[in-house]
Amino acid sequence: xxNHHRSVxxxxxxxxxxxxxxxxxxIRYYENIGVxxxxxxxxxxxxxxxxxxxxxxxxxxxxxxxxxxxxxxxDLLALVDGGAQTxxxxxGLANSHLASVRAKIDDLKRIERVLSSTVAxxxxxxxxxxxxxxxxxxxx
Amino acid sequence: xxNHHRSVxxxxxxxxxxxxxxxxxxIRYYENIGVxxxxxxxxxxxxxxxxxxxxxxxxxxxxxxxxxxxxxxxDLLALVDGGAQTxxxxxGLANSHLASVRAKIDDLKRIERVLSSTVAxxxxxxxxxxxxxxxxxxxx
DNA sequence: CCAGGGTCTGTAGCAGGTACAGGCTCAAGA
DNA sequence: TCTTGAGCCTGTACCTGCTACAGACCCTGG
Numbered sequence: 190x191x192n193h194h195r196s197v198x199x200x201x202x203x204x205x206x207x208x209x210x211x212x213x214x215x216i217r218y219y220e221n222i223g224v225x226x227x228x229x230x231x232x233x234x235x236x237x238x239x240x241x242x243x244x245x246x247x248x249x250x251x252x253x254x255x256x257x258x259x260x261x262x263x264d265l266l267a268l269v270d271g272g273a274q275t276x277x278x279x280x281g282l283a284n285s286h287l288a289s290v291r292a293k294i295d296d297l298k299r300i301e302r303v304l305s306s307t308v309a310x311x312x313x314x315x316x317x318x319x320x321x322x323x324x325x326x327x328x329x
Numbered sequence: 330x331x332n333h334h335r336s337v338x339x340x341x342x343x344x345x346x347x348x349x350x351x352x353x354x355x356i357r358y359y360e361n362i363g364v365x366x367x368x369x370x371x372x373x374x375x376x377x378x379x380x381x382x383x384x385x386x387x388x389x390x391x392x393x394x395x396x397x398x399x400x401x402x403x404d405l406l407a408l409v410d411g412g413a414q415t416x417x418x419x420x421g422l423a424n425s426h427l428a429s430v431r432a433k434i435d436d437l438k439r440i441e442r443v444l445s446s447t448v449a450x451x452x453x454x455x456x457x458x459x460x461x462x463x464x465x466x467x468x469x
Numbered sequence: 470c471c472a473g474g475g476t477c478t479g480t481a482g483c484a485g486g487t488a489c490a491g492g493c494t495c496a497a498g499a
Numbered sequence: 500t501c502t503t504g505a506g507c508c509t510g511t512a513c514c515t516g517c518t519a520c521a522g523a524c525c526c527t528g529g
Binding site for chain 1: 484485
């Protein structure tokens with residue numbers, strides 16, 4: 190039996206969300222801010238996606254998982270879309286992102302050191318004297 | 330010569346900002362969200378601060394530097410204000426914060442590993458093949 | 470007397486989403 | 500056939516942690 194209305198299954202927003210694990214609303218958000226393209230619409234104004242949209246969204250999600258900001262994602266996509274992107278250009282973006290990731294790690298490690306050494310001095314008792322409070326209150 | 334209008338120097342918002350290094354507007358923000366108390370007002374409706382406000386704001390800023398969220402700061406302050414706070418209670422908050430800091434460090438380290446090992450494969454040349462793009466595009 | 474700095478208020482903006490109201494559309498079940 | 504529920508559409512508000520700005524005041528020095 191032939192389905193005259195849609196001979197191939199089209200993807201709607203919910204399908205794209207399920208296929209990628211992306212939040213439904215986030216897809217529209219990505220479209221609004223221009224990292225996802227505006228897809229064609231069905232006669233009833235429903236967004237219609239295909240495999241390339243799936244790939245695109247997965248790309249974005251992977252980049253986000255690697256901590257790239259949406260601005261950086263936009264840059265990466267622009268390079269890819271440009272077609273003539275070079276390994277050197279992408280490497281540049283990735284390296285500067287890597288630097289900021291390392292900076293964040295250093296910040297957090299510093300925090301971890303201070304916090305853990307302070308907490309280590311706690312008696313944990315039902316007494317009001319507390320090294321953590323002292324550290325925060327310190328007049329130094 | 331006696332200053333009949335203000336025998337002691339009162340602190341206004343700008344003074345508090347300068348003394349603590351806090352942004353001027355942030356002070357008002359902290360008041361709005363209830364981590365800084367509403368200070369008394371002068372006859373002309375200017376906020377009037379004193380030493381305790383300076384100490385309070387420094388406390389908040391130190392806690393923020395240690396990565397406590399404003400919600401956590403609120404909890405810490407509630408304990409301190411309660412007067413009967415115990416070292417055990419504070420230790421509990423600090424430890425759970427410490428756990429989330431460590432989780433963030435682990436996340437970032439994972440990101441760092443993936444990113445650096447990927448970038449290491451880049452030739453950096455003017456060629457379109459790029460391991461970073463491959464990793465993001467991967468169909469896996 | 471006026472310029473400039475400070476202060477006051479409310480409000481908008483940033484990232485990066487998330488959520489919800491109010492209205493359509495569509496397919497399946499009774 | 501009618502109804503009910505799920506899905507989609509739009510715009511908009513909300514979240515954290517600020518930051519900034521407009522338009523009114525107020526105060527001091529020159």
